[in-house]
Amino acid sequence: MTRIIHMSIDIKGILSLYQGKEINFLLDADGKEYSDKEARQILADLLAKGHKLIPMTQCEGFDPFGGGCPGHPIDEDEAKSDKFNLKKALKQQKRSRDRVKQIASYLKENAPALPKKPENLNLF
Numbered sequence: 001m002t003r004i005i006h007m008s009i010d011i012k013g014i015l016s017l018y019q020g021k022e023i024n025f026l027l028d029a030d031g032k033e034y035s036d037k038e039a040r041q042i043l044a045d046l047l048a049k050g051h052k053l054i055p056m057t058q059c060e061g062f063d064p065f066g067g068g069c070p071g072h073p074i075d076e077d078e079a080k081s082d083k084f085n086l087k088k089a090l091k092q093q094k095r096s097r098d099r100v101k102q103i104a105s106y107l108k109e110n111a112p113a114l115p116k117k118p119e120n121l122n123l124f
Contacts, residue, residue, distance in 0.1 A: 002076055006069040008053040008062070009103075011043050029108045042107050055106055064110075 014023065023039040034042065046054065051064040061070045 003071040003073045005071045006059040006062070007056045008059075008068040009056060010053060011047055011051060015040070015043060026103065026107065029105050046107075046110060049110070051110070054103055056103060 022036045023043075024033060024036060026034045026039045026042070028034060046064070052066045053062075053064050053068050055062045055064075055069070059069045060072070062068065063070065
């Protein structure tokens with residue numbers, strides 16, 4: 001059986017990679033860019049809640065606590081179709097900010113009710 005596994009982003013990896021650099025690629029659900037400070041606070045809030053990953057696209061059954069995408073079965077014909085052609089998919093992704101908007105939607109759903117950053121959590 002062939003299956004598709006959706007990509008995710010490691011939250012600590014983002015914070016490590018962007019240490020001393022501006023995080024300017026996270027958007028809210030309306031497409032407005034979060035400031036660096038807002039993005040870092042949201043990521044810190046998710047970490048405080050125990051999240052390790054954020055999905056790059058909508059993913060049924062996504063486990064933000066480390067498991068990520070559980071994988072989704074697809075039939076062989078669908079796997080060979082243009083829909084799953086990596087080069088074509090990458091071109092489409094570059095032309096679209098939909099993926100980032102989906103991440104923003106996930107953040108909006110999961111971040112607002114989270115507690116403030118714990119004082120002993122030094123991420124920056």
